[in-house]
Amino acid sequence: xxxxxxxxxxxxxxxxxxxxxxxxxxxxxxxxxxxxxxxxxxxxxxxxxxxxxxxxxxxxxxxxxxxxxxxxxxxxxxxxxxxxxxxxxxxxxxxxxxxxxxxxxxxxxxxxxxxxxxxxxxxxxxxxxxxxxxxxxxxxxxxxxxxxxxxxxxxxxxxxxxxxxxxxxxxxxxxxxxxxxxxx
Amino acid sequence: xxxxxxxxxxxxxxxxxxxxxxxxxxxxxxxxxxxxxxxxxxxxxxxxxxxxxxxxxxxxxxxxxxxxxxxxxxxxxxxxxxxxxxxxxxxxxxxxxxxxxxxxxxxxxxxxxxxxxxxxxxxxxxxxxxxxxxxxxxxxxxxxxxxxxxxxxxxxxxxxxxxxxxxxxxxxxxxxxxxxxxxx
Amino acid sequence: xxxxxxxxxxxxxxxxxxxxxxxxxxxxxxxxxxxxxxxxxxxxxxxxxxxxxxxxxxxxxxxxxxxxxxxxxxxxxxxxxxxxxxxxxxxxxxxxxxxxxxxxxxxxxxxxxxxxxxxxxxxxxxxxxxxxxxxxxxxxxxxxxxxxxxxxxxxxxxxxxxxxxxxxxxxxxxxxxxxxxxxx
Numbered sequence: 001x002x003x004x005x006x007x008x009x010x011x012x013x014x015x016x017x018x019x020x021x022x023x024x025x026x027x028x029x030x031x032x033x034x035x036x037x038x039x040x041x042x043x044x045x046x047x048x049x050x051x052x053x054x055x056x057x058x059x060x061x062x063x064x065x066x067x068x069x070x071x072x073x074x075x076x077x078x079x080x081x082x083x084x085x086x087x088x089x090x091x092x093x094x095x096x097x098x099x100x101x102x103x104x105x106x107x108x109x110x111x112x113x114x115x116x117x118x119x120x121x122x123x124x125x126x127x128x129x130x131x132x133x134x135x136x137x138x139x140x141x142x143x144x145x146x147x148x149x150x151x152x153x154x155x156x157x158x159x160x161x162x163x164x165x166x167x168x169x170x171x172x173x174x175x176x177x178x179x180x181x182x183x184x
Numbered sequence: 185x186x187x188x189x190x191x192x193x194x195x196x197x198x199x200x201x202x203x204x205x206x207x208x209x210x211x212x213x214x215x216x217x218x219x220x221x222x223x224x225x226x227x228x229x230x231x232x233x234x235x236x237x238x239x240x241x242x243x244x245x246x247x248x249x250x251x252x253x254x255x256x257x258x259x260x261x262x263x264x265x266x267x268x269x270x271x272x273x274x275x276x277x278x279x280x281x282x283x284x285x286x287x288x289x290x291x292x293x294x295x296x297x298x299x300x301x302x303x304x305x306x307x308x309x310x311x312x313x314x315x316x317x318x319x320x321x322x323x324x325x326x327x328x329x330x331x332x333x334x335x336x337x338x339x340x341x342x343x344x345x346x347x348x349x350x351x352x353x354x355x356x357x358x359x360x361x362x363x364x365x366x367x368x
Numbered sequence: 369x370x371x372x373x374x375x376x377x378x379x380x381x382x383x384x385x386x387x388x389x390x391x392x393x394x395x396x397x398x399x400x401x402x403x404x405x406x407x408x409x410x411x412x413x414x415x416x417x418x419x420x421x422x423x424x425x426x427x428x429x430x431x432x433x434x435x436x437x438x439x440x441x442x443x444x445x446x447x448x449x450x451x452x453x454x455x456x457x458x459x460x461x462x463x464x465x466x467x468x469x470x471x472x473x474x475x476x477x478x479x480x481x482x483x484x485x486x487x488x489x490x491x492x493x494x495x496x497x498x499x500x501x502x503x504x505x506x507x508x509x510x511x512x513x514x515x516x517x518x519x520x521x522x523x524x525x526x527x528x529x530x531x532x533x534x535x536x537x538x539x540x541x542x543x544x545x546x547x548x549x550x551x552x
Contacts, residue, residue, distance in 0.1 A: 043227045043411045045447050045552050047519060079229050081267055081364055083449055085517050087526030089465045094324040097273045102309035103320050109306055110321050114298060114482060122477055125470035136471050137478050140462040140510050140532075142324050147331060147515060149269050149362045151231060156362050158271030164324075178517045178524050180449055182366070182550070184229050227411045263413050265451055265548055278508040281457045286493035287504050293490055294505050298482060326508050331515060333453050333546045335415060340546050342455030348508075366550070368413050 044080075046073050046181040049087075052165055054172035057131070059096075059104035063155075063162040070179055075153040080183015082155065084146045087176045090135035090169050092142035098162030111138050111168070135168030142166055150183055228264075230257050230365040233271075236349055238356035241315070243280075243288035247339075247346040254363055259337040264367015266339065268330045271360045274319035274353050276326035282346030295322050295352070319352030326350055334367055412448075414441050414549040417455075420533055422540035425499070427464075427472035431523075431530040438547055443521040448551015450523065452514045455544045458503035458537050460510035466530030479506050479534070503536030510534055518551055 050069040052062055066084075067074075074082065086093045097103040115134040116122070123133040146163065149156040165175060234253040236246055250268075251258075258266065270277045281287040299318040300306070307317040330347065333340040349359060418437040420430055434452075435442075442450065454461045465471040483502040484490065491501040514531065517524040533543060 043229075045411075047447050047517065049524075079231050079364070081366065083515055083517065085515070085524070087524075087529065089463070089526070089529055095273065095328045096324050097320055100309055102307075103317065106307045106309050106317050107321055107324065110299065113306075115478065122481075123470075123474045125468055125474050133471065133474050136465055137475055140464050140475065143327060143511060144463050144529075145515055147267055147269070147329055149231065149267065149364045151362070156233075156269070156271075158273070158360070160273055161271065161328075176526070178519070180447070180517045182449065227413075263415050263548070265550065279457070279512045280508050281504055284493055286491075287501065290491045290493050290501050291505055291508065294483065297490075327511060331451055331453070331513055333415065333451065333548045335546070340417075340453070340455075342457070342544070344457055345455065345512075 043182070043184055044077065046076075047179065048073070049176055049178050052175045052177060054174050055165060055167045056172055057167050057170055058108040059164050059166045061098055061104065061162045062165045063098065066163055066177075066179075070181070073181055074150060074155070077150045077181060077183040078152060080150040080181060082148045082150055083180040083182070084148070084163070085178040085180075086144040086165070087178060088144070089139050090132065091175055092139045092144055092166045092168065093146050093177070094142045094164050094166065095146065095148075095157070095161050096164050097160055099160060104164065107166070111141075111166070115141075129170070131168070131170045138166065138168045150181070227366070227368055228261065230260075231363065232257070233360055233362050236359045236361060238358050239349060239351045240356055241351050241354055242292040243348050243350045245282055245288065245346045246349045247282065250347055250361075250363075254365070257365055258334060258339070261334045261365060261367040262336060264334040264365060266332045266334055267364040267366070268332070268347070269362040269364075270328040270349075271362060272328070273323050274316060275359055276323045276328055276350045276352065277330045277361070278326045278348050278350065279330060279332075279341070279345050280348050281344055283344060288348065291350075295325075295350070299325075313354070315352070315354045322350065322352045334365070411550070411552055412445065414444075415547065416441070417544055417546050420543045420545060422542050423533060423535045424540055425535050425538055426476040427532050427534045429466055429472065429530045430533045431466065434531055434545075434547075438549070441549055442518060442523070445518045445549060445551040446520060448518040448549060450516045450518055451548040451550075452516070452531070453546040453548070454512040454533075455546060456512070457507050458500060459543055460507045460512055460534045460536065461514050461545070462510045462532050462534065463514065463516075463525070463529050464532050465528055467528060472532065475534070479509075479536070483509075497538070499536070499538045506534065506536045518549070 048070065050066070052065055084093055096107070115137050117134045118130050121130070121133070125133045232254065234250070236249060268277055280291070299321050301318045302314050305314070305317070309317045416438065418434070420433060452461055464475070483505050485502045486498045489498070489501070493501045
């Protein structure tokens with residue numbers, strides 16, 4: 001695999017003029033002056049492992065917990081992407097409704113009805129308890145990683161969207177998430 | 185969280201020589217001269233919110249609609265990633281077959297059979313109609329965000345792949361997608 | 369869509385001082401000197417299409433195969449993201465348990481039980497065989513693309529995590545994955 005450096009290079013190439021447009025299209029922009037700040041820094045990367053506290057089996061809205069950990073870092077990006085990677089195989093991260101707790105409870109009801117558990121389940125992998133194999137399956141159904149756009153220092157999500165951590169094990173444990181921010 | 189600027193820095197570090205290889209490995213490259221254009225610009229970011237028109241409940245191939253909105257922007261990236269984030273919790277974005285409409289219809293059939301709706305459903309969240317809670321579940325099953333590689337100014341997808349918007353509500357509404365392009 | 373170059377620009381803007389902090393927070397860092405190497409190169413992009421050999425229907429741990437192809441490239445990134453895009457609609461990529469093969473077998477059992485196949489299936493799309501339509505559905509359930517954080521030249525996954533290729537067709541075929549690395 002060859003690697004292209006992101007910086008301008010004149011090695012063997014005919015350089016075309018670089019067009020730099022300084023504004024990003026963002027329908028909800030409120031602070032136009034933030035642009036020059038962002039473009040002055042060049043592309044930035046930030047990475048951090050955060051720990052979410054033990055949560056009961058079920059789906060949980062964790063946007064506030066995540067914002068508490070990375071809100072200040074987010075504010076340094078005018079335009080970019082925030083990537084979240086859960087370092088576990090028996091829980092999941094997903095985007096869903098942020099308002100009515102019943103939506104989270106119903107989603108847990110669905111997961112438990114679609115993935116058999118206990119006596120009715122055909123699993124061979126049972127050494128870690130009856131809830132373990134169903135947890136692995138649910139983790140791949142909903143996924144363990146998410147990418148959210150950043151615009152003007154904030155997540156650019158819809159009004160009713162939030163980040164859910166779905167805990168699929170019976171016994172609550174702390175869960176680690178590697179957060180990677182990239183942008184300008 | 186600390187932030188590393190992507191630009192060269194000599195603060196306290198011993199700078200090693202920078203190797204800049206000007207070609208990216210792409211098996212289908214057709215326009216070798218496009219490389220120098222791309223590397224001359226440095227890393228670029230572009231972000232835009234596009235609106236997909238109201239579509240009936242079911243799975244829809246939206247690659248042409250998306251290309252119409254961002255095709256010209258894509259052409260400015262030699263190598264990069266295109267990220268799509270649907271700002272809704274009752275629809276989903278997924279990659280699947282781009283040819284036979286029966287595949288999309290069968291997928292809708294599957295979704296409706298695996299997620300109970302109406303009298304047989306155990307949901308507590310029913311205020312927004314019998315199709316709402318199933319829509320939220322389907323949204324997390326298929327996901328609301330996607331990342332597609334860009335190579336030589338185009339999506340680097342397989343021959344039979346396309347972008348689907350799956351509308352899970354009965355009443356069609358316009359759907360917003362935040363598109364973020366990043367690359368060189 | 370407007371494009372912001374990632375490089376500093378003074379076109380019409382008031383440039384603020386650039387703060388460059390040279391360390392990235394990584395709890396497991398073992399080689400502090402690797403930072404200056406990374407920051408000296410600026411943002412880098414690398415892209416390659418790798419081919420995974422034909423695998424039987426079922427879930428397979430492919431981390432070793434992928435590392436053999438891109439391990440050396442990964443080592444050049446101190447902080448970044450690795451994106452994987454499977455160019456097919458009848459297989460999937462997911463993160464799950466890397467140890468007990470029973471977990472992979474049980475997951476295949478689940479997929480086959482939740483998506484009807486053969487006489488009991490309601491599919492209209494049957495021309496390519498009874499396993500084809502179920503394969504498309506499973507592909508969207510588990511997804512065809514993944515992003516994994518890179519820290520100090522390695523995947524920053526949990527101890528028990530690995531990359532799975534799930535082959536959903538009966539007849540094994542080679543599968544192509546576009547790998548895109550981006551970071552510093």
